Amino acid sequence: MRVLLGGIPLGCDNIGDEAIIAGVVKMLKESVPGVELTVATNDPATAQLLGVEVVPPFGFLDVGFEGFAAVARRHDAYVWCGATGLSDYPDAALTLLELAQKEGVATFVWGVGMDDELNPVFFKVHGKRRLLLGCLGLVGWYERRLRGKLRRRIAAILPRCRGAWLRDPESAAMLATMGFAGAKVAADSAILLDESTNHEPRTTNHEPRTLGLCISTQRQVADLAGLKGLLSDVRSAGWKIVGIPMNPKTDRALLGKLGVECIPGSTPEAVMAAAAECDVVLSSRLHLLILAANAGTPGLGIARGSKLANWLANFGRSVEGSVYDCKWDKVAEHVFAAPNDRGGWEAVRAKAYAALHGRLEAARRELVLGLEGCNGK
Numbered sequence: 001m002r003v004l005l006g007g008i009p010l011g012c013d014n015i016g017d018e019a020i021i022a023g024v025v026k027m028l029k030e031s032v033p034g035v036e037l038t039v040a041t042n043d044p045a046t047a048q049l050l051g052v053e054v055v056p057p058f059g060f061l062d063v064g065f066e067g068f069a070a071v072a073r074r075h076d077a078y079v080w081c082g083a084t085g086l087s088d089y090p091d092a093a094l095t096l097l098e099l100a101q102k103e104g105v106a107t108f109v110w111g112v113g114m115d116d117e118l119n120p121v122f123f124k125v126h127g128k129r130r131l132l133l134g135c136l137g138l139v140g141w142y143e144r145r146l147r148g149k150l151r152r153r154i155a156a157i158l159p160r161c162r163g164a165w166l167r168d169p170e171s172a173a174m175l176a177t178m179g180f181a182g183a184k185v186a187a188d189s190a191i192l193l194d195e196s197t198n199h200e201p202r203t204t205n206h207e208p209r210t211l212g213l214c215i216s217t218q219r220q221v222a223d224l225a226g227l228k229g230l231l232s233d234v235r236s237a238g239w240k241i242v243g244i245p246m247n248p249k250t251d252r253a254l255l256g257k258l259g260v261e262c263i264p265g266s267t268p269e270a271v272m273a274a275a276a277e278c279d280v281v282l283s284s285r286l287h288l289l290i291l292a293a294n295a296g297t298p299g300l301g302i303a304r305g306s307k308l309a310n311w312l313a314n315f316g317r318s319v320e321g322s323v324y325d326c327k328w329d330k331v332a333e334h335v336f337a338a339p340n341d342r343g344g345w346e347a348v349r350a351k352a353y354a355a356l357h358g359r360l361e362a363a364r365r366e367l368v369l370g371l372e373g374c375n376g377k
Contacts, residue, residue, distance in 0.1 A: 001371065002036045003028065004072060004100075005052075007080030007093040007112075009060040011043030015246045016190070016287025019268035020082035023189030024110065025050045031368045038075065059092035065099060072100040076374050079108045082167070082189055084307055086114040086175060090150055091122070094157050101160050106374035109164035110367060111189045114171040114178075115305035123147060147178075155179035163370045165363040170310045186363035187356040188311075190287060193268055194294045194353070209239045211335055212274060212281035212297070213260055214288045217250040219304045219323050221284065224258075226328040231258060233332050244274050246285040280338035282331065284323055286311055293353070298338055298345045302326060314352040315345075 005024060008017050021039060028035050029051075038053040039046055042061060047054045058068040072078055078100040085093045097107050123146050125139055133139045158164055158180040165186035166172045172183045211234055221227050234241060243262035245251035252262050263274045268291055275281055275292035281299045283289050286307050289299035293315075301308035303319040312318060320331045338345075 001032060001034065002038065002075040003371065004038045004040070004075040004078045005081050006040030006058065007096055008083040008085055009057055010039065010041035011046060011057060012061070013247050013249050015248070015266060015268060015271055016285060017083055019190040019193055019287055019291060020111065020188065022050060022268060023192035024081045025052060026192055027189060027364060031364060032371060059096050065095060068096060069099050069103050072105045073103050075105060077106040077108060077371055079110050080112065081110040082112060084113040084115050086112055087117065088115070088119045094153050097161065098157050107161045108367060108370060109158065109161055111165060111167045111186055112171070113167045113307055114174040115307050116174060117305045118147065151179040162374065163367060165367065168310045170306060184363060185359060187360040188290055190290045191294060191353065191356055191360065193272065193291070209339060210278045211239055211241050212244045212278035212292065213241055213255065214244050214246050214251055214283040214285045215254055216247070216284045216304065217254050221302065221323045223326065226326065228258065230328040230332050231260070234335060237336065242274060242278065244271055244281065244288055246288050280335055282335065293349060296346065296349065300331065300334055314356060315348050
């Protein structure tokens with residue numbers, strides 16, 4: 001059986017996306033004997049790293065869609081897997097699904113998330129067009145028109161998939177409001193890289209305390225002065241701060257400007273190893289929180305939408321605030337309190353991960369049955 005994986009911009013300096021695809025590849029290799037996997041990515045090194053074939057990242061960067069149909073025809077199934085594609089870049093991923101369907105290739109949606117805010121790059125009016133429409137009082141009408149077009153595409157394309165599993169209940173509920181109520185719930189495939197048993201738990205008496213930090217350049221923190229004040233308070237309390245950039249280029253540059261020294265590695269494994277050495281991580285990137293939890297380390301989230309809140313809800317926790325509005329003094333209190341609640345966190349984590357793995361396992365069985373049903377087309 002040959003399976004093509006894509007639908008997200010892989011190989012584009014996003015460690016979270018690479019963690020997702022590594023989890024999916026691991027799962028399919030363990031679940032489907034003899035499966036041959038192809039990954040659409042911008043990074044040729046993925047072939048050797050994951051033991052897969054690679055093709056260009058159709059629909060992303062400057063690659064476009066030309067040639068995708070021919071590649072899809074060589075496979076028994078096409079799986080759009082992971083990330084927040086249904087709200088971040090839905091047109092590209094939906095077009096890929098539609099092209100594969102037209103070639104008679106079985107299509108699946110796996111582990112995809114949906115933020116409560118559609119990507120403003122595509123679904124908000126900008127520039128001269130906004131000025132013109134604003135003069136006519138038509139900005140709201142035009143943006144509703146964009147969302148309506150997306151709803152129609154979702155309602156037309158997703159029901160033709162042989163299965164759709166989203167990464168959390170909130171994403172499935174949001175998708176239902178956007179035209180498709182048939183999605184089931186799995187979990188983020190990055191939890192399959194769970195490394196907590198490979199690291200010694202942090203003790204409660206070590207020094208110095210360590211905060212792992214990632215602040216994204218996407219929808220950047222508005223109050224950088226407040227963030228700098230937090231970092232100053234943490235250092236004044238004798239803590240060490242370690243930068244764990246989830247984008248090894250842009251996030252690293254921002255953390256450097258904040259005076260934070262970053263880890264050298266840029267793989268999911270390097271992130272988990274670094275997080276394991278921290279008492280707590282603070283992040284506006286979802287997958288640092290996930291990979292840190294994999295390593296047994298608690299996380300505090302600065303929201304850029306709903307996805308961090310959705311993840312933390314698994315642990316009965318909430319975000320500290322958003323990139324637009326955050327009480328940094330309260331964040332400092334929670335940073336300093338984290339080491340004192342390590343036992344409570346570990347119990348909460350164990351219960352949450354049991355539930356997440358249970359959801360993922362049930363969905364995995366259904367996906368495997370679906371794939372086996374299209375073997376040889």
